[in-house]
Amino acid sequence: MIEFENVSVTLGEFRLNELSIRVKKGDYYFIIGPSGAGKTIILEAIAGLHHPDSGRVLIDGEDVSGVPPEKRKIALVYQDYSLFPHMSVGDNVAFGLKLQKIPKREIESRVDAVLCRFGIAHLKDRAPYTMSGGEQQRVALARALVTEPDILLLDEPLSAMDQVNRDKFVADLRAIHRENCLTIVHVTHSREEALSLATRVAVIIDGTLEQEGERDEVFRKPPNRRVGRFVGIENVFEGTVTGTGVGGSVVTVGGCNIRTGGAMPDGCRVCVFIRAADVSVRRADMIADDEYNCFPAKIEEIIPRESYYLLGISCGISLYALATEQEIKEKGLVPGQSVSVSFSPTAVHITREDTSSSSPSC
Amino acid sequence: MKRLSKVPDPCLLSFALIGSMIVILTVLALLTITIRQVTDLPYFISVATESKVVDAILLTMVAGLNAVVLLLIFGIPLAYILARTEFRGKGLVESIVDIPVMLPHTIAGIMVYILFMRRGIIGEPFSQIGIIFEGAYLGIVAAMFFVSSPYFVNAVRDGFEKVPVHLENAARTLGASRFQAFRMVVLPLSLRHIFSGSILAWGRGIGEFAAIIMIAYYPMVISTLIYYKFTTAGLRESTAVAFAMILVCLVVFAILRGLMKRVGKYDDRV
Numbered sequence: 049m050i051e052f053e054n055v056s057v058t059l060g061e062f063r064l065n066e067l068s069i070r071v072k073k074g075d076y077y078f079i080i081g082p083s084g085a086g087k088t089i090i091l092e093a094i095a096g097l098h099h100p101d102s103g104r105v106l107i108d109g110e111d112v113s114g115v116p117p118e119k120r121k122i123a124l125v126y127q128d129y130s131l132f133p134h135m136s137v138g139d140n141v142a143f144g145l146k147l148q149k150i151p152k153r154e155i156e157s158r159v160d161a162v163l164c165r166f167g168i169a170h171l172k173d174r175a176p177y178t179m180s181g182g183e184q185q186r187v188a189l190a191r192a193l194v195t196e197p198d199i200l201l202l203d204e205p206l207s208a209m210d211q212v213n214r215d216k217f218v219a220d221l222r223a224i225h226r227e228n229c230l231t232i233v234h235v236t237h238s239r240e241e242a243l244s245l246a247t248r249v250a251v252i253i254d255g256t257l258e259q260e261g262e263r264d265e266v267f268r269k270p271p272n273r274r275v276g277r278f279v280g281i282e283n284v285f286e287g288t289v290t291g292t293g294v295g296g297s298v299v300t301v302g303g304c305n306i307r308t309g310g311a312m313p314d315g316c317r318v319c320v321f322i323r324a325a326d327v328s329v330r331r332a333d334m335i336a337d338d339e340y341n342c343f344p345a346k347i348e349e350i351i352p353r354e355s356y357y358l359l360g361i362s363c364g365i366s367l368y369a370l371a372t373e374q375e376i377k378e379k380g381l382v383p384g385q386s387v388s389v390s391f392s393p394t395a396v397h398i399t400r401e402d403t404s405s406s407s408p409s410c
Numbered sequence: 411m412k413r414l415s416k417v418p419d420p421c422l423l424s425f426a427l428i429g430s431m432i433v434i435l436t437v438l439a440l441l442t443i444t445i446r447q448v449t450d451l452p453y454f455i456s457v458a459t460e461s462k463v464v465d466a467i468l469l470t471m472v473a474g475l476n477a478v479v480l481l482l483i484f485g486i487p488l489a490y491i492l493a494r495t496e497f498r499g500k501g502l503v504e505s506i507v508d509i510p511v512m513l514p515h516t517i518a519g520i521m522v523y524i525l526f527m528r529r530g531i532i533g534e535p536f537s538q539i540g541i542i543f544e545g546a547y548l549g550i551v552a553a554m555f556f557v558s559s560p561y562f563v564n565a566v567r568d569g570f571e572k573v574p575v576h577l578e579n580a581a582r583t584l585g586a587s588r589f590q591a592f593r594m595v596v597l598p599l600s601l602r603h604i605f606s607g608s609i610l611a612w613g614r615g616i617g618e619f620a621a622i623i624m625i626a627y628y629p630m631v632i633s634t635l636i637y638y639k640f641t642t643a644g645l646r647e648s649t650a651v652a653f654a655m656i657l658v659c660l661v662v663f664a665i666l667r668g669l670m671k672r673v674g675k676y677d678d679r680v
Contacts, residue, residue: 097579117582118590130580134598143594144584188580195584 049073050094050199050233055103057089063255064089066103071233071248076225078246078263079235081253082278087235088127090252091201094233095124107199118147120199123192127204129184131176137163137187138172144195162194166220182213186220193224200224202234206241218244239280243267251275269397273319282324282358282368286401289316296393302365306341309394317401326395327369329359329381334388342390347383350376361389440656447653457650466635466651467658473547473631474615477554478608481562486604489563490592493570511560519624522553526625549626554615562611569603570596605673609666616659 050071057064067090071077079087092098093105096117104111112120131140138159145155163169166186176184185205192200205221206214222245225232236242242249242263249266251259258275259266270276276284287301289312296308301320312318334342345363350371352358357376359369367389371381381387447454457463492504510518526533526543533543543549573596581591597604619633627634632655640648 092579095579095583097582116587117579118585118587120583122583124580124583126576126580128574128576130574130576132577132581132595132599143581143586147585147590191584197583201583 049106049108050231051104051106051109052090052093053104053106055093055100055105057093057098057100059089059098062089064252065256067252067257068103069250069257069260071231073231074229076232076234076245076247078242078249079233080239080242080249080251080278081237083237087237087252088203091124091203091233091235094199094201095122096120097124121197122199122201123195123197124201125185125188125192125203125205127207129176129181129188131184131187131191133175133177135176136172137168137174137176137179140176140187141191141194143191148195158194162190166190181208182210182217185209185213185217189220189224193228197230199231199233202232204236205234206236206238221245239267239278251278253278268323270321271399273401276319276321281321283320283322283327285320285322285365287318287320287398289314289318289398293393296396297398299396299398304343304364306396307393308396308398309392310398312398312400318398319401321397321399322367322391322395324358324368324370327361327367327389327391329361329369329371329375329379329387329389331379332386332388334390340390340392341396342388345387345389347381347385347387349383350381361387363389443649443653443656447650453646454650454653457647458654462630463635463651463654466630466632467655469547469550469629470616470631470633470655471658471662473550474554474612476551477558477615478562478612480551480555481559481611482604482608485559485562485607486566489566490570490596492563493567494575507563508560510557515557515618515620516624518557519553519621522549522556522621523624526552543625545626545628547626547629550622550629550631553621553625554618557618557621558611558614561614562607565607565610566600566604569600569607572603573599601673602670605670609663609670613663 050069052067052069054066054068055064056066069079079090081087089098093100094107096112096115099113104113106112107115107120131137132143135143141159141162142155145158150158159172160169163172166189168183168186168190171179171183171187176187179187185208189205202221206217209217218241221232221234224230225245234241234245246263248261249259249263250257251266251270253274258278259271266275267279270279270281273284285301287299287306289297290300290305291298291314292311293307297311297314299306299308299312299318299320306320308320329345329347330342332344343363345361345367347359348362348366349360350357351360357371357373359371359381361367361369369389375381488507492500492507513521523544524530526549528534528537528542528544530543536543541548543552577595577599578591581595582588586594616631617633619631619637622631623634623637630638632651636648636651636655639651
């Protein structure tokens with residue numbers, strides 16, 4: 049278990065403000081935030097390569113401030129792979145084992161085993177700089193895992209890979225996490241990586257922890273507009289609570305009365321979050337019932353994405369919905385068409401509007 | 411297209427003409443000396459094979475090498491500290507390291523002399539255990555060490571700085587202590603810089619004159635001998651000695667440059 053207690057680090061322009069997080073044993077823990085926010089420093093603080101200006105880092109309940117990196121049983125894989133250029137792939141992987149003074153024969157067999165595991169046995173005698181990024185990343189991971197660390201720290205490991213390699217690597221990471229019951233802390237700016245791998249997620253923006261929790265909670269229920277935007281919630285509105293509905297409140301946003309899952313007091317200024325994936329487009333004559341919010345609407349635009357379509361819809365407010373190609377064909381959706389949109393009140397997440405924003409909160 | 415490429419860029423052309431002054435100067439001097447010696451080969455050989463000349467050349471080369479060995483021992487740790495740590499007063503330390511570059515060599519000579527003379531703050535305790543710098547081999551080494559240290563330290567420091575910290579960090583998390591990471595990762599990856607720093611320092615050391623004659627006129631290094639011949643025997647003899655040293659230097663540095671191509675070929679890819 050890794051705990052940060054009010055850890056502050058200042059490094060040049062970057063500042064980490066009193067960060068407190070807790071990574072449990074066996075977690076696949078993601079730290080996500082915009083690029084260039086110095087997330088690497090958090091990993092280096094866990095590894096003991098950076099010392100916090102204040103606060104404590106605990107591993108398994110013990111303050112590790114006096115423990116040097118080589119004694120922490122933590123492996124760190126950097127974004128740039130950091131393979132030793134003067135050693136072959138085999139020597140790179142054997143590096144940690146040689147330091148442990150393990151007999152040559154055992155080193156040999158463990159290196160071979162891990163190279164096999166990652167499908168890079170044929171690269172054993174190659175020099176790192178002659179290989180592709182994907183291959184180098186595999187070597188870096190093999191080198192980190194062969195020493196059997198308790199904790200694996202990953203610094204944007206997928207950012208320099210093409211999509212095909214990335215998908216393969218994500219599958220590898222998932223398998224490693226499952227097989228070895230490893231605690232993994234993975235730093236990235238990519239929501240997609242977090243969605244496909246994380247068990248828990250921390251969102252850090254401008255050096256401050258904005259949210260920490262289970263993956264789905266973080267991606268569905270952001271605490272404020274900043275996080276909502278960052279985790280990619282397509283529909284974010286400002287609204288006012290105007291009444292009570294079934295199991296929640298009614299919020300007025302630009303003339304639409306939206307029923308929500310959570311409840312807030314009347315008159316409260318709130319931020320409304322609805323994921324496009326939760327919005328469905330139906331035939332034009334649907335009427336709202338107790339179960340769904342439903343509004344007459346018009347399709348404004350259809351934007352193709354990698355494996356789905358984003359529909360821009362206006363119903364007094366501008367909403368985004370997702371649709372598959374199949375859906376669009378079956379329903380014959382075209383821009384300008386009249387439809388109705390519906391979404392469940394439980395899919396509508398509300399938070400009090402930030403006090404920092406222009407409108408006063410209640 | 412073909413035509414265009416043949417028209418020389420006027421800027422590059424004028425730069426080349428102006429810049430060639432420096433090259434011409436050296437070539438002209440070398441040619442003058444060479445022609446004079448080659449046309450009077452028997453005389454050159456008789457001077458160059460004098461035991462005094464051979465001894466002075468050997469002494470200069472060996473003392474320079476000795477200074478480099480000491481720089482390897484003391485300079486590498488300093489270069490690492492300067493490359494990898496931030497501390498208060500670092501700028502001051504950097505300036506102090508650079509002082510021998512800035513100073514006139516006679517001043518460097520006085521600084522070396524007052525430290526290493528028999529009554530000097532370093533010379534005195536050493537003289538009590540029988541180690542003498544004044545007028546001795548070690549004095550020459552001390553002077554060479556002093557004047558060549560900035561060249562060595564700065565070159566090696568550049569090399570250390572070029573090794574990404576991430577490589578060192580990765581080694582640490584794989585179980586290496588700081589020293590092990592230094593020895594197994596940083597050092598091998600900066601071999602070329604250490605090697606070129608050593609050549610630079612050696613060249614600087616064997617070229618020293620002013621600082622050396624103050625602490626050790628005898629035994630004569632090659633510069634002292636050439637100056638001595640110049641003032642006592644005249645231009646003809648001193649030029650012959652100089653040409654002998656030129657030949658030795660050219661051969662040695664040609665060999666070293668050849669060696670350098672083989673050393674640390676990974677450096678470029680760090």
